[in-house]
Amino acid sequence: MSVTNLPAAARGALRALALATMLAACGGGGGSAGGPAAPVAQTITLSKSGNGELLPGAAAVSLTATPDVAGTVSWSVDAGPGTLSAASGATVSYTPPAAAVSAPTSVVITAKAGNASQSTTLTLYPDPGAPGVWLVAGDVYHDGLSADPFTIIEKDGQGAAAIFGRPRVLAADNSGNLYVIDYAAGFYDTHSSGTIELILRKVTPAGNVTTLAHDTSEAAQPNSMVVDKAGNIYIASQKLDDTRGPRALGGDIRKVTPGGAVSVLAGSITSVGVRDGSGAAASFVGASLAGIDADGNLYVNDRDASFNNQLTLRKVTPQGVVTTIASLPAGLAQAPDGYTYAADSSQALLYRTAADGTRSTLAGVAGQQGTVLGTLPGGLQYPMSAVRTGPASVAVISGSGIVKVVLPH
Secondary structure, eight states, X not given: OOGGGSOHHHHHHHHHHHHHHHHHHTTOSSSBTTBSOOOOOOOEEEEESSOSEEOTTOOOEEEEEEESSOOOOEEEEEESSOEESOSBSSEEEEEXXXXXXXXXXXXXXXXXXXXXXXXXXXXXXXXXXXXXXEEEEXXXXXXXXXXXXXXXXXXXXXXXGOBOSSEEEXXXXXXXXXXXXXXXXXXXXXXXXXXXXXXXEEEOTTOEEEEEEEEOSSSEEEEEEEEOTTSOEEEEEEEEETTTEXXXXXXXXXXXXXXXXXXXXXXXXXXXXXXXEEGGGOBOSSXXXXXXXXXXXXXXXXXXXXXXXXXXXXXEOTXXXXXXXXXXXXXXXXXXXXXXXXXXXXTTEEEEEOTTSOEEXXXXXXXXXXXXXXXXXXXXXXXXXEEEEETTEEEEEETEEEEEEEOOX
């Protein structure tokens, strides 16, 4: 039968059906010509109690997720030990395991809502042991020199069997390893070879000491050190004046890889001045490392070019690009707990300073030199450097060795 022979109502229905079919083929009457609209991107914000550092058996951490679109929040522990109080909900708690871990361990917790997800990382540390002052390595009672004060007898080894010369600068990596510079700036120490050398020692958490790097390529003495997330060590050095010891005569920043390879990241001992640039094109007057940020940028306290003991602040990127800056990042030297930790060599003390400037003594007796192992406050012998190694532990150079100060926890 021809369409023209159909009743008018039937012909109208067929036309409407044809029109609907055409619109559907084009994506519908109200949508865009390109197809269905893309889903709206969502975001989720996480917050947690505490500073993200935990010891085994510590109190639970409260975690809260706030998505920008209402919906059910699901949770998971994607890496590391421990348990969550629930698999879903706006707020859950994470409980660390009671059993100790052998090394600092990352715990990754992820929250998901709609098409959004966000993760946060907690760090679970080994149990540091009983509070007190305890030997890590070296001879904490005597200097590591022979009868001849200009002859050093460094020796690698385990614990007390290891020998340091005059350890001066201390740093730590995220795995709990310590790094020690023997014979650093400020003391004009001369090695038995008659030259100033970079002698970098590595101390494992178990107290095993090895020589990671021994660089004799330049007559510049190291004075400060930081370590990045990947375990690279950065060391600032100053050129020497043979008649007056380390002075503001230029210098550089060297990089030491975890494997012990040494290279110059920025600056040169053959030039002096406040000059921005990349690599050896940059120069320093008297650089000392002030800290490192989460992105691996180094921050430097440099002497003013007029040699008037004023500081010029510098920033050095991981690629070695040096710029002069107006101020250091807030909290650069602070540990995750908000304190800064330091040693007072003249008073034989380890102390920490709160953000408001309040200072408290953690180990040692004021004015009493001498290492005393055992319960706190113990004793320290001319402590030259200190570095926090966990929520309740600090490594300190004492005498010619390294001690661990364990705080109440």
